[in-house]
Amino acid sequence: MLKVSSLLNIATKLKNVCSIVNMAGYRQYSQNREAVVFPGIQSHYTEEMVFSDIQNEEKMDTFRIMNLKGKVINKTMEPDLSNETLVKMYKHCIIHKHMDKIMHELQRQGRISFYMTSRGEEVLQTGSAAGFHPEDLLFGQYREAGVIFWRGFSVYDMISQCYSNNSDLLKGRNMPVHYGSKEHHFVPMSSCLGTQIPHAVGVAYANKIKNKNLCSGVYFGEGASSEGDAHAAFNFAAVLKCPVIFICRNNGYAISTPTKDQYSGDGLAARAKSYGISTIRVDGNDILAMYAATKQARELAVKKNKPYFIEALAYRLGDHSTSDDSTVYKNAEEQEYWLVQGDPIPRFRKYLQDKGLWDDKTEESFNKEAKKEVLTAFKKADKQLKPNPNFMFTDVYKEMPERLQNQHQDWRKHILENADKYPLANHDQF
Amino acid sequence: MNLFESITSALDCALKRDPSACVFGEDVGFGGVFRCTVGLQEKYGADRVFNTPLSEQGIAGFAIGLAVAGATPIAEMQFADYIFPAFDQIVNEAAKFRYRSGNLFDCGKLTIRAPCGAVGHGALYHSQSPEAYFAHTPGLKVVIPRGPFNAKGLLTACINDPNPCIFFEPKILYRSAIEEVPVGDYSLPLSQAEVLVEGSDITLVGWGTQVHVLREVVKLAQEKLKVNCELIDLRTILPWDEETIAKSVAKTGRLLIAHEAPLTGGFGAEIAASIQVSLITRAYY
Structure with a gap:
């Protein structure tokens, strides 16, 4: 317990320290200022009555490496990625785009119940995914197909999950696009928004105390950032010094809610910074910037055992989901601007073309190849049976408790007695 | 301790x-x-x-x-x-x-x-x-x-x-009673109720603090009403031990559940309903 006398001692020592404080260039103090002595607060006394306001402060910059034309602005910042990796990244984005288009159509045909495209956010996902170590455990929200895809979860795996067929690793228990795989160190998604954010912090803490030299990563939208879980997670990560990377995909909309109805202040970056988290705002349409920022954050998080926050700006070019029609609430001019100026894939292509890694011919042939890959996977997935119906009762607990066993047996008895009323032939076993 | x-x-x-x-x-x-x-x-x-x-x-x-x-x-x-x-x-x-x-x-x-x-x-x-x-x-x-x-x-x-x-x-x-507790590691089974007092006229089920209240009830019922109670501590609420209670009720024919929580939608309702069903449909006799 700190005694009053020692507090006074500290106060006297600090009293005459000369500090010239430049607060974002707005106020300069040249006189001696008296330090505030208060647990957990670093401050000086002032006789000016000023209510601090983010509107009066400089807004956070947005980091980019290439401009809208795909030209690297400062060559020293260009990441050291091999030509092979760059082309692989681009191909991933292209396949992802085709998969989204085809899956969207399949939903319209009634073959799957629901889908969410990543249109406009493909490079954000691929670029950041490439910045992590493959064993860093990642958590997604739902619009992160490109992340798990980068880790080797195949198009067939994804389509099977959307179909809830018997190749679905999650046994048909989740809505489409809630991907996950142990092998790919990606935790299956929950439909609840923001709940995954504190999980990633807990994983990071476990990694820290076990000296694993791994970090965890978590993706979420700017809408989910309003959930209490997000605030708790940011605070816990900063206070408990957890090696976790927060990647906020600010895509301008939470279903129909625009950012102006979601937050005030300087976006999510300013908020994260105020929790004491090292933060950067990144042009999420710049794949090089996304990769570089994630890689750097990842290295520092593990080295320093502390959290990092990336607010990635990437406009949502598509609808929220197949249950949504964004023309009802989006401004057509705004959408048009982003389609022309802001589509991240052509921008990445320009960069590759300038490097001589891609041209119109490869673009055309690879588009065909990508489409074929998706259609082949879809045809295979479409033929699979639905999962074993008994999966409804398993994995609730590690072992099935007696009362659930009884319920399971009653249910089986009912199904078998009324087998003609149920589409059992569509399912794997019974 | x-x-x-x-x-x-x-x-x-x-x-x-x-x-x-x-x-x-x-x-x-x-x-x-x-x-x-x-x-x-x-x-x-x-x-x-x-x-x-x-x-x-x-x-x-x-x-x-x-x-x-x-x-x-x-x-x-x-x-x-x-x-x-x-x-x-x-x-x-x-x-x-x-x-x-x-x-x-x-x-x-x-x-x-x-x-x-x-x-x-x-x-x-x-x-x-x-x-x-x-x-x-x-x-x-x-x-x-x-x-x-x-x-x-x-x-x-x-x-x-x-x-x-x-x-x-x-x-x-926390501070109301002292019992002999081993200093070393041990565990007790989950999802297993414990019969604390054997009896023949009525089954009393409780958990936590109510077990102590029911212990007094066992005594009072014996003294004042000459009723012989069987007392069960449920211990695990979920997944709960239906069998122990059903067997007891099959023997006594009566069941009383006491909990500290609100009556409507309380866990007592679940036990009451389930035990009636299980005595009719499952063979606990």
Whole structure:
């Protein structure tokens, strides 16, 4: 317990320290200022009555490496990625785009119940995914197909999950696009928004105390950032010094809610910074910037055992989901601007073309190849049976408790007695 | 030991046998407001026994993450009355983690402790018994001990169990009774009720503090009404031991359930309904 006398001692020592404080260039103090002595607060006394306001402060910059034309602005910042990796990244984005288009159509045909495209956010996902170590455990929200895809979860795996067929690793228990795989160190998604954010912090803490030299990563939208879980997670990560990377995909909309109805202040970056988290705002349409920022954050998080926050700006070019029609609430001019100026894939292509890694011919042939890959996977997935119906009762607990066993047996008895009323032939076993 | 000391002892044993076990929550570092974590930070270090910021949903979410990563989190909610900000994390995340991930991931190592029940001066926000809310959630285990010996054995079982457990500690019992409690490691089975008094005329079922109330009822009924009661401590609320109660009721023909929680939708209603069904449809005679 700190005694009053020692507090006074500290106060006297600090009293005459000369500090010239430049607060974002707005106020300069040249006189001696008296330090505030208060647990957990670093401050000086002032006789000016000023209510601090983010509107009066400089807004956070947005980091980019290439401009809208795909030209690297400062060559020293260009990441050291091999030509092979760059082309692989681009191909991933292209396949992802085709998969989204085809899956969207399949939903319209009634073959799957629901889908969410990543249109406009493909490079954000691929670029950041490439910045992590493959064993860093990642958590997604739902619009992160490109992340798990980068880790080797195949198009067939994804389509099977959307179909809830018997190749679905999650046994048909989740809505489409809630991907996950142990092998790919990606935790299956929950439909609840923001709940995954504190999980990633807990994983990071476990990694820290076990000296694993791994970090965890978590993706979420700017809408989910309003959930209490997000605030708790940011605070816990900063206070408990957890090696976790927060990647906020600010895509301008939470279903129909625009950012102006979601937050005030300087976006999510300013908020994260105020929790004491090292933060950067990144042009999420710049794949090089996304990769570089994630890689750097990842290295520092593990080295320093502390959290990092990336607010990635990437406009949502598509609808929220197949249950949504964004023309009802989006401004057509705004959408048009982003389609022309802001589509991240052509921008990445320009960069590759300038490097001589891609041209119109490869673009055309690879588009065909990508489409074929998706259609082949879809045809295979479409033929699979639905999962074993008994999966409804398993994995609730590690072992099935007696009362659930009884319920399971009653249910089986009912199904078998009324087998003609149920589409059992569509399912794997019974 | 009294009950809070037996909790400390269970936590001490867990921290000793499992190097990935962590004990945390609000004010846990200095020993906790009910003194259940006294001395543990000094013994095991501030990395493993620590304060968290004041956020129950944060504590639950963070704890789930630790469990997913293979560590053993033992999280404290300072009062069961304040567990509700964590309700979503417990019900939608902890309880469903294994199921929704097709058994690829789970948070089975998670244990959440929370002092519950009335002490007489806690008024409406330091007195609740919220077990029924959680009993409606498949995937969770919910346990309530009646005394120090059971508290240590059942808490140890929760910590070792491969499913997420909520352990409610009736706080009036923390200092009310002393029992012989082994200093070493031991656990008692979950989902097993215990017949405390054998009888032939009526079955009395309770858990936590109510077990002590029912002990008095057993005596009074014998003295004043010449009624011979059988007393059962349910101990685990979810998944609960239907068989022990059904067998007892098959013998006595009568059932009385006492709980501290509100009547409507209380767990007593579940027991009453289930036992009637099971005596009719399942062969417990």
